Amino acid sequence: MRYLGNRSSGRQGWALARVAAARGADVVLVAANVTDPAPFGVRTVVVESAEELRSAMVAEAPGADVVVMAAAVADFRPVSVAGTKLKKGGPAEPAAVELSRTADVLAELVTARPAGQVVVGFAAETGDAEGDVLTHARAKLARKGVDLLVVNDVSAGRVFGREENEVTVLSDDGTATPLPAARKDDVAAGIWDAVTRRLPVT
Numbered sequence: 335m336r337y338l339g340n341r342s343s344g345r346q347g348w349a350l351a352r353v354a355a356a357r358g359a360d361v362v363l364v365a366a367n368v369t370d371p372a373p374f375g376v377r378t379v380v381v382e383s384a385e386e387l388r389s390a391m392v393a394e395a396p397g398a399d400v401v402v403m404a405a406a407v408a409d410f411r412p413v414s415v416a417g418t419k420l421k422k423g424g425p426a427e428p429a430a431v432e433l434s435r436t437a438d439v440l441a442e443l444v445t446a447r448p449a450g451q452v453v454v455g456f457a458a459e460t461g462d463a464e465g466d467v468l469t470h471a472r473a474k475l476a477r478k479g480v481d482l483l484v485v486n487d488v489s490a491g492r493v494f495g496r497e498e499n500e501v502t503v504l505s506d507d508g509t510a511t512p513l514p515a516a517r518k519d520d521v522a523a524g525i526w527d528a529v530t531r532r533l534p535v536t
Contacts, residue, residue, distance in 0.1 A: 347404040349518040364390045384436040402454040444479045455480040458488045
């Protein structure tokens with residue numbers, strides 16, 4: 335089967351769930367392309383499409399203190415899906431694949447979030463003629479209205495499918511916290527440290 339997608343392994347999301355559970359949090363992991371067993375103590379909701387992920391997040395998010403959207407959800411999907419193989423030279427061979435936008439799940443969750451909920455987005459960015467990675471990421475943080483944005487520089491094939499990660503955590507107060515290259519569990523710990531600073535003291 336052929337599909338539009340990316341090479342994200344989901345390991346950073348897995349690490350975030352594992353570290354949160356180890357710290358005593360009650361964790362729900364919404365995941366696609368599941369191959370590894372769920373982290374111990376984590377309830378997992380398995381989805382297969384962007385729309386299924388949206389439905390699961392809309393159902394699970396209202397009761398959460400923190401929502402972390404680490405999934406590399408596709409921005410576009412094919413308008414039509416073939417039930418059989420499209421053969422070269424056959425009558426169904428497409429001249430082009432028409433795409434439509436997928437739902438902006440993160441923006442929807444921010445709009446509907448209950449008071450006090452911390453929302454963390456992720457941005458896989460590359461620089462271009464209009465700005466560098468952090469310039470684009472800061473614009474996304476403001477546009478989405480999240481509390482924190484975890485930024486991956488994915489230029490030159492970095493990050494996707496790798497055992498290590500390197501990110502910058504941007505906050506809506508203007509601060510930026512670089513987390514140097516490390517195992518994804520260590521990066522997850524740094525992200526949760528940033529989240530914890532946003533939670534009320536109990």
